[in-house]
Amino acid sequence: MSQVTSSEPIAAPVVPLGELVTTVEGRSPWQLFWGRFRRDRVAITGVMFICLLVFGALFAPLFVKFVSHRGPSAIPDTTTGLTNEFGIPIVGPGGKYWGGVDGLGRDVFVRTLYGARTSLEVAVLATAIAVVLGVSLGLIAGYHGGWLDTAVSRSIDIVLSLPILVLAIGISAACGTTVQGCLGGLLKPGVWLVAVIIALFGWPYMARIVRGQTFSAREREFVEAARATGFGGFHIMFREILPNLVAPIIVYTTLLIPVNVIFESSLSFLGVGIPAGTPSWGNMIAEATSGELYLYAWWMLLFPGLCLVFTTLSFNLVGDGLRDALDPRSGR
Secondary structure, rough: OOHHHHHHOOOOOOOOOHHHHOOOOOHHHHHHHHHHHOOOHHHHHHHHHHHHHHHHOHHHHHHHHHHOOOOOOOOOOOOOOOOOOOOOOOOOOOOOOOEEEEEOEEEEEEEEHHOOOOOOHHHHHHHHHHHHHHHHHHHHHHOOOOHHHHHHHHHHHHHHHOOOHHHHHHHHHHHHHOOOOOOOEEOOOOOOHHHHOOOOHHHHHHHHHHHHHHHOOOOOOHHHHHHHHOHHHHHHHHHHHHHHHHHHHHHHHHHHHHHHHHHHHHHHHOOOOOOOOOOOHHHHHHHHHHHHHHHHOOOOOOOOOOHHHHHHHHHHHHHHHHHHOOOOOOOO
């Protein structure tokens, strides 16, 4: 049986131009970033915990008003039934006291919520100061070079070579011994003092990153075009170069916040950070370890310790996720 062949070409199916165009969908940089980031389940879990922590910290007063009915520093008139004759807490986590009580009869869960407010407030404030200072000095040093770059670079080296914790303890102790504080009352004991001390030692890391990125960006074509157009150095630094450094700044800022949380907790644990009357995770851990109370009242150490660990872990996971999502060369 013979096979019939035809030399006539087979016409391809005709696709209307409108349907062909609609199959190509452009995506903005934000859509590309979000598509990458939302696939990172670990980073999304970190975001969820951070949102839960911020929610609990913001609405801690409502919890006190409608559930606990006792503030974080409120000491009951009597500790009968809350502590034994040696001052050791005997009431653990339960229906009335979600986190048990401490040696003074205060609600540990309420103090943990308010401690989150203190730690996040100090960390965010210190990070904001360090980022603004570090980005500004890094841009100036990287763009202008010369003696400005030398001065900023040597300042970074000097600060990084200092014993940070020892100096922070000394400054905090010197400014926190009196109510007036130091610098004519400008820095008084409390959140502002701790935030400024942390930022004082945190800006060099951001400045070094921005300086290196600026060195690379100042020779790019868009910077040369801005110079040829007649724009000045201030415009080029903050309107041309800075927008191209947003990704590394965001990533490092996210990683700097947990470092500052640990820094604040360390100072408070040593008794030179947040004043003892203000709830802080560092203060609570110090109270739990004083007299080894945690051996008998494990909840005093458990709640602030877990919050401290999971907070730092969550911010680090989010920072890693942001780094991968913002890197177009990443295969994730």
